Every structure is written in C-alpha cells, then in structure tokens.
Amino acid sequence: MLLVSEPILGAEEKLALASVIDSGWITMGDRVREFEQAFARLHGAEDSVAVSSCTAALHLILHALGIGPGDEVLVPSLTFVATANSVLYVGARPVFVDIASPDVPLMSLDDAEARCSSRTKAVILVHFAGYLPEREKWQSFARRKRLLLIEDAAHAPGQPAAGTFGEAAAFSFYGNKNMTTAEGGAIIARDPLLRETIRRARSHGMTSGTRQRLDSRTPDYDVTILGFNYRMDELRAALGLVQLRRLQEWNDIRRRLSLHYRRLIVNHCSSVTVPFADEWPSAYHLMPAVLPAETSRQAVIDSLRGRGIQTTVHYPPVHRLTFYNQICQRCHLPQTEEFARRELTLPLHPRMSLVDVEFVIEALAAALSAKAAMEAVA
Incomplete structure (x- = not known):
C-alpha cells in the first residue's frame, strides 16, 4: 500500500534511542534542551519550548496569554479538532470561521471580521496542508481588532516564516508530520516573558525540573503558577534531533x-x-x-x-x-x-x-x- 504519509526512521534513530537508554536518564534533560535550541535556530528564533504534543502547545499558549471564560477565539473549522479543543480547555468559546475559497482553503479574513465581537480575544491561524496565510494582512487585522495572533503550525515545521506571525506558534511532531518524535510538539514565542511562562506551565508550574535539582544538588522547588504535565522526554528529543537534521x-x-x-x-x-x-x-x-x-x-x-x-x-x-x-x-x-x-x-x-x-x-x-x-x- 502506498500510504498518504510514512515516517522515515532508521539506524540513526535507533542509535539515538539506545544512547538515551544507556545513559540512564530518560525524562526531560539535556537532550530536550538541545532539541529546543536546534529547533529554534532552524526557525530564526531565540529559543523554543518542547512539549508532549501540538495540542499541549496550543493549550499552553492560550493559558499563558490569559485567555479564559467569557472570551472568544476565532478558529477555522477546516482543521483537526485539537485546534478547537484547546480553546475549550481554557474555558473560552471557539468561534468557527469559513475558509476563503476552495482554491485558498485558509481562514477567510472577511468572515473573521464578520464574526468578531466584543468578546473576541484571539485568532488561531491554521497553516493548512503546510501553506501559510498572508502574514501582513492578518497582522494588520489583529492590530486593528486588538486580537492576539496564534499559529497552529502543526503542518509547517521547517517553513522559515512559521512562528513569525504573532504571539506564539505551536508545532507538531506526530507520526504523520514532516518530522516526527512519535508524539511531541514545540512552541515558538518571541516574547521571553511569555516563553518563560509557557516553559514553567508545561511542568506543573514548578520553578525547577528534576535534572536542574540534581545538577544544583538541592531538592527545593516552588510552584508559582498553575501548570500541567506537558513535558517532552529524552527519548523523543533524541529522535527529534536526528529528524531535525534532515527536515x-x-x-x-x-x-x-x-x-x-x-x-x-x-x-x-x-x-x-x-x-x-x-x-x-x-x-x-x-x-x-x-x-x-x-x-x-x-x-x-x-x-x-x-x-x-x-x-x-x-x-x-x-x-x-x-x-x-x-x-x-x-x-x-x-x-x-x-x-x-x-x-x-x-x-x-x-x-x-x-x-x-x-x-x-x-x-x-x-x-x-x-x-x-x-x-x-x-
């Protein structure tokens, strides 16, 4: 069967996984950090945050931006259900927007304008099939309407302009994506404060991780914000480092x-x-x-x-x-x-x-x- 999508996995990935197992450290550690930096460099960003999935990435972005009950978020209906689900996770309401046309099956700017209300706080642009919307037009729209601009870039890892539209972008490394870590995702956020909030929220809001506490020789930590268990592990990061080189x-x-x-x-x-x-x-x-x-x-x-x-x-x-x-x-x-x-x-x-x-x-x-x-x- 000639499949719609098929990951490329081989000897390098096997060696990378074996190396992690041999190291004895399989939870979030040095390889995750190396992967974050490498992914950021590929997209011309200062840094990125590796997470357990693109869904987790979208949830963390919305959470860190303070979107919640009473807010509305514009989303396309032509997307995977996770895009809309992430809006419900923070207690907000997804407002579905039509596509421009069959020739351009991306969110319609005109329909987005028509569906805005006083409760609209953000718009999630989906790079359907890997194709990017017109950045300047959406940035202008977001400024005029005072909306937060978020990218669902699950289909667009490695595209140079992905991650440059607005507040943050969520990427996917699921098994059918352009590169894979089996499950996994990453976030690019240009604002260091937003990025640090996202980084802390991915691991229960804790001020330090297990590896950091080991290296610093102190078991102490604090929890400063509401967080989640959205960490990427070392095995997936090792896969990602190999895949990233060929993306x-x-x-x-x-x-x-x-x-x-x-x-x-x-x-x-x-x-x-x-x-x-x-x-x-x-x-x-x-x-x-x-x-x-x-x-x-x-x-x-x-x-x-x-x-x-x-x-x-x-x-x-x-x-x-x-x-x-x-x-x-x-x-x-x-x-x-x-x-x-x-x-x-x-x-x-x-x-x-x-x-x-x-x-x-x-x-x-x-x-x-x-x-x-x-x-x-x-």
Whole structure:
C-alpha cells in the first residue's frame, strides 16, 4: 500500500534511542534542551519550548496569554479538532470561521471580521496542508481588532516564516508530520516573558525540573503558577534531533513531489483542482486535491485503494462533528462544507519517487474516467 504519509526512521534513530537508554536518564534533560535550541535556530528564533504534543502547545499558549471564560477565539473549522479543543480547555468559546475559497482553503479574513465581537480575544491561524496565510494582512487585522495572533503550525515545521506571525506558534511532531518524535510538539514565542511562562506551565508550574535539582544538588522547588504535565522526554528529543537534521531535505522532496503532482493533474485530470498557487509559501505537508462536484469521492477512494493507494480526507469540518454540532447548531460555513465534501488527500512523503506520483495520477485519471463512462452508459 502506498500510504498518504510514512515516517522515515532508521539506524540513526535507533542509535539515538539506545544512547538515551544507556545513559540512564530518560525524562526531560539535556537532550530536550538541545532539541529546543536546534529547533529554534532552524526557525530564526531565540529559543523554543518542547512539549508532549501540538495540542499541549496550543493549550499552553492560550493559558499563558490569559485567555479564559467569557472570551472568544476565532478558529477555522477546516482543521483537526485539537485546534478547537484547546480553546475549550481554557474555558473560552471557539468561534468557527469559513475558509476563503476552495482554491485558498485558509481562514477567510472577511468572515473573521464578520464574526468578531466584543468578546473576541484571539485568532488561531491554521497553516493548512503546510501553506501559510498572508502574514501582513492578518497582522494588520489583529492590530486593528486588538486580537492576539496564534499559529497552529502543526503542518509547517521547517517553513522559515512559521512562528513569525504573532504571539506564539505551536508545532507538531506526530507520526504523520514532516518530522516526527512519535508524539511531541514545540512552541515558538518571541516574547521571553511569555516563553518563560509557557516553559514553567508545561511542568506543573514548578520553578525547577528534576535534572536542574540534581545538577544544583538541592531538592527545593516552588510552584508559582498553575501548570500541567506537558513535558517532552529524552527519548523523543533524541529522535527529534536526528529528524531535525534532515527536515529541510525532506521538505524539499515534498516540494518537488507536489509540483510534479500539479503538472500531472493539469495534463491528465483536468477536472480536478489543486488548492494554492505554485509559489505559495509552504512546508508541503499534504497533497490536497478537489474532485469535480458531481464525483462520488468514495468511489474514487475505493478505486485507488484497489490499486494499492491509500487516500484520506483533511478534514471533516469540526463544526459538523457530533460534539461541536451540539454546541454550534446554527453554524453554517458554505465554503468549508463544500471543500470538505470534495477534498481528497493524495499520498505525499519523502519515501515517494516521481514515478510513484505518476502511478497515483494514472490511477486517479482511470478512476475518474471509469465514473464518466458509467454515467455515459446510464
């Protein structure tokens, strides 16, 4: 099966894990700190905070910024549910915003403006599929509305502009991301005071960690703020240090595969559209395609699976999921709903070759042609 996503793990990762085990120190320590510094350097930041997941990262950012009950946060519905969940974690209310269009499936600036209220305190921009929103326009909007600007950059590690939009950015290293630590995440916050609050809150609000107390030879610590258990461990940090060294190379492979997809879709599947212009800044996390309106997506999925090709959908709209539909019953986002009905995510990862891309497009063209032939007969 040609998978939608596949991590690259090998001898270097095994050696890195073995080294941690041999060291006898597996909780948060020197490797976590080294990983934080390396990740920050890659993004031109002073420092970063490594955490247990991107969800934890979003929660910590909102918590540290003081967002809570009575506040509203603008979020896209075209995202993984964790984006909205993190808002509920701090007691605030997520307000779902439509995408701009099927060609630009990022949060609509106009719809965001329309959904602002006196209770709106922040906006979470999601870099869907690795593609970044227009930074200057969103920064201007946030200044004008006096909103805190947060990035859900789960899809965009290694993209130079990720982490430069506003107060903070949350990154993911889950198993299907551009680089992986199995589970894990990181936060870039440019304000040192905000970053220190986040760093302390990730570990129960404690003033020192286990390794720090060992090195300083004193068991004393204090708890100064409400905190959580969102630490990254040494094993995941060791994986991250190995993966980070190849992230730019892997992102470039993703870029070349994406461009090849685009060329072939134009030539062989002209009824299919691909979001975003070729030059749009991206980390090329996903390869989303939009099927013709009348096409049965499930028939195409089944046809490709029969050829050994996995596909998936990014994403079922959050506001349509059972839990959120119960609390957002009158929410209607026509652009998001139409995009989600027709979107199909094709395989994209650095283990693939250009020949693999050609095989996927040949199979997609055959699936679409078979459907057209059946409709013609009918």
